[in-house]
Amino acid sequence: MADSPTRTASDTSVVTPPVGAAIHPRPAIAWAAFAACLIAVFMQMVDTTIVNIALPDLARDLAATSSDQLLVLTVYTLAFACTLMAGSRLGERVGRHRMFVGALAAFTIASVLCGTATGPTELIVLRGVQGVSAACASAQTIAVIATMFPRARHPLVFGVYGATAGIAAICGPVVGGALISADVAGLGWRVVFLVNMPFGVIACLVAWRCLPVMRAVRDVPLDLRGAVLSSSGLFALIYPLAVGREKGWPAWTWVLMGAAVILVATFLVHERSLLDRGGQPLLRVDLFRSRAFAVGCVLSIAFFGVFGAFFFAMSVTAQFGLGYSALRTGLITLPFALGAAAGSVGSSLIVPRLGARTLALGMAVFAVAVAWTAALLDPSSAALDLPPLIPALVLGGVGVGLFVAPLQATIVSGTTEQTVGSASGMVPTVQQIGASVGLAVVGVFFFAQVAGAAPSAATQSGERLTASLRTTPVPTEVAPFVVGSFTDCARRQLSSTRPEVAPPGCSTRDAGTGPRARVLATAGPALRDAADHAAARAFLAAFTTTLWTIAATALVLAAACLALRRTPAEPVSPAGPRPRAA
Known part of the structure; x- marks a missing residue:
C-alpha cells in the first residue's frame, strides 16, 4: 500500500500516517528530533541579533554605507516574515520532514556564503536567502513538534521551544561579541555566519534520521494570490520604515506604506472569501475565534517589537555612542541572558498556578526592570557604569523568560490538529513582523532623540x-x-x-x-x-528616553495579557467553538 512504512521496522519515526494525525514515536527518537528543531531555531533566532555586534567591523571591511548596514539587519527579518505563511503551506504540499531538512540545509549554505561575501550588495542578497530558508524551516517546526508529542506534553515542549527562541535572540550579542573578539582563524566578523555550519550539518543529519515523515498532500492548493498579497503588503510596510529616515522620507516611502494598508486589507478579504467558499487559505482567519490565539498574536507582535527595540538601542548606544568593543557590548547583555534563562526555567513552576496570566507577570517585571535601568542612567556623565545596572538587567531577563517560555503554548492552545498547520506558520510570522517593525520604528525614534x-x-x-x-x-x-x-x-x-x-x-x-x-x-x-x-x-540621552518609552509600552502589554483566560482555551474546531458539556 502507498501509505505503508518504507523503512525498517526498527525506525519507528518514519511512519507516514494520515494527514493531521498525531505521531508519537519512541521517546528517544522524539527527543532527538526535538533537539534538532531546537538547534535550528537557536541558529535562526541568534541571526536576528548577532549581526548588530558585527556592524562596525563589517562596515569597515566591506565599505558598507549606513543604508547598507540597516538593510543587512532588516532584510533577514523582512524575508523571514514574508515567507513564513507560504512556507507552512509548502511544507504541507511537499512534506514537512523534507521541507524542514531542505530549508535547514539551504540556511546553512547561505550562512557560509554570507561569511565569504566580498561586498555589501552580495551580503544583503545572501541575508535575504538566509531569511527565506530560515522561514521555510521554522514554519514546519511547531506543526512537527505538535504531532510528535501528545497534547499533555505541549506545555513542556512548547515552553522549551519558546525559551530557546527567546534566549537565542538575547544571546546573539554575547555570542557575536565573543566570536569577533576571539578572531577565530583571523576571520573577524565573518565568523558570526560561518559558525552556523557545524551546527547546521548536525541538525540536518539528526532531523533526516529522526523527524517523522508526515505524508505530503500533493493536491493542497498553494494560494498563490494570498502569498503574493501578504508578502507584498509586509514588504511595502517594513522596507520604507527601514530606509525612510536615511533617505529623508521621500514621497515613495509614504506611497509604499499606504499601499501596504491596501494590500494587507485585500489579503484578509481574500482569505476570508476563500475560507467561506470551502477553499484552503494561507491564513485561516477562523483561528482568531480563539481568544488565546488572537490576543497571543497581538501580544507577540508587540513584544518582539519592544524586544528588538531594546537590544537595538542598547547596541547602538554602546558601540556608536560610547565606542565599546564588540565583546564589551555583548557582555552588557550577559546579565539579561542569564536572567532570561532563570525566568524560563521558573515559568514551569508558575504556569501551573497562574496559567496564561504568567505572561502578565513577566511583562510587568520587564517593565519595572527597564524603568529601573532608565532611572540609573545619567547622560551628563557620558559614561555607562555597568555594576549598578546588573540587578536591573537580570530582573529584565527574568521578566522576558516568564513571558516568552509559555507564549507559544498559549497561542496554539486554542487550535486543533486541522488548524495547527496554519497556526504554525502564523506564530513565527507575527514574531518576525514585530521584530522587523520594532527595529524600523525604534531606528526612527532613537535617532530623532539623538x-x-x-x-x-x-x-x-x-x-x-x-x-x-x-x-x-x-x-x-x-x-x-x-x-x-x-x-x-x-x-x-x-x-x-x-x-x-x-x-x-x-x-x-x-x-x-x-x-x-x-x-x-x-x-x-x-x-x-x-x-x-x-x-x-x-546617545545616552536618547537611550534613556527610549527605555522610558519601552517601559511604558511593556506596562500596557502587561495589562493586555489579562485578557487571556487563566487556563488554556478550548480548542476551536473548523466549524466554530466546541460546545461545552453540561
Whole structure:
C-alpha cells in the first residue's frame, strides 16, 4: 500500500500516517528530533541579533554605507516574515520532514556564503536567502513538534521551544561579541555566519534520521494570490520604515506604506472569501475565534517589537555612542541572558498556578526592570557604569523568560490538529513582523532623540573643550574659534541622518596643511575627547528616553495579557467553538 512504512521496522519515526494525525514515536527518537528543531531555531533566532555586534567591523571591511548596514539587519527579518505563511503551506504540499531538512540545509549554505561575501550588495542578497530558508524551516517546526508529542506534553515542549527562541535572540550579542573578539582563524566578523555550519550539518543529519515523515498532500492548493498579497503588503510596510529616515522620507516611502494598508486589507478579504467558499487559505482567519490565539498574536507582535527595540538601542548606544568593543557590548547583555534563562526555567513552576496570566507577570517585571535601568542612567556623565545596572538587567531577563517560555503554548492552545498547520506558520510570522517593525520604528525614534539631544550635548562638550584647551599650546585668542567650530560640527553631525559620519568641512582631513591644520593637530587630543563626550551624552540621552518609552509600552502589554483566560482555551474546531458539556 502507498501509505505503508518504507523503512525498517526498527525506525519507528518514519511512519507516514494520515494527514493531521498525531505521531508519537519512541521517546528517544522524539527527543532527538526535538533537539534538532531546537538547534535550528537557536541558529535562526541568534541571526536576528548577532549581526548588530558585527556592524562596525563589517562596515569597515566591506565599505558598507549606513543604508547598507540597516538593510543587512532588516532584510533577514523582512524575508523571514514574508515567507513564513507560504512556507507552512509548502511544507504541507511537499512534506514537512523534507521541507524542514531542505530549508535547514539551504540556511546553512547561505550562512557560509554570507561569511565569504566580498561586498555589501552580495551580503544583503545572501541575508535575504538566509531569511527565506530560515522561514521555510521554522514554519514546519511547531506543526512537527505538535504531532510528535501528545497534547499533555505541549506545555513542556512548547515552553522549551519558546525559551530557546527567546534566549537565542538575547544571546546573539554575547555570542557575536565573543566570536569577533576571539578572531577565530583571523576571520573577524565573518565568523558570526560561518559558525552556523557545524551546527547546521548536525541538525540536518539528526532531523533526516529522526523527524517523522508526515505524508505530503500533493493536491493542497498553494494560494498563490494570498502569498503574493501578504508578502507584498509586509514588504511595502517594513522596507520604507527601514530606509525612510536615511533617505529623508521621500514621497515613495509614504506611497509604499499606504499601499501596504491596501494590500494587507485585500489579503484578509481574500482569505476570508476563500475560507467561506470551502477553499484552503494561507491564513485561516477562523483561528482568531480563539481568544488565546488572537490576543497571543497581538501580544507577540508587540513584544518582539519592544524586544528588538531594546537590544537595538542598547547596541547602538554602546558601540556608536560610547565606542565599546564588540565583546564589551555583548557582555552588557550577559546579565539579561542569564536572567532570561532563570525566568524560563521558573515559568514551569508558575504556569501551573497562574496559567496564561504568567505572561502578565513577566511583562510587568520587564517593565519595572527597564524603568529601573532608565532611572540609573545619567547622560551628563557620558559614561555607562555597568555594576549598578546588573540587578536591573537580570530582573529584565527574568521578566522576558516568564513571558516568552509559555507564549507559544498559549497561542496554539486554542487550535486543533486541522488548524495547527496554519497556526504554525502564523506564530513565527507575527514574531518576525514585530521584530522587523520594532527595529524600523525604534531606528526612527532613537535617532530623532539623538538629534534632539545634539544641541545640549554639543554645548556641554564645547565647555569641556574650552577647559581642556587651556592646558595645550593652542593660543588663547584662537581657542574660541576652535570651540565654536567644534560645537557647530558636533551639533550638525549628531543631528544628521548619519551621525557616525562627519559633515563636510568638519573632518580633520579637510584642514589641509596651513595654520588651521597646525592648530587642529595641537588640539587633536582635546578635540577627540570632546567629540567622544558629545556622542556619549547624546546617545545616552536618547537611550534613556527610549527605555522610558519601552517601559511604558511593556506596562500596557502587561495589562493586555489579562485578557487571556487563566487556563488554556478550548480548542476551536473548523466549524466554530466546541460546545461545552453540561
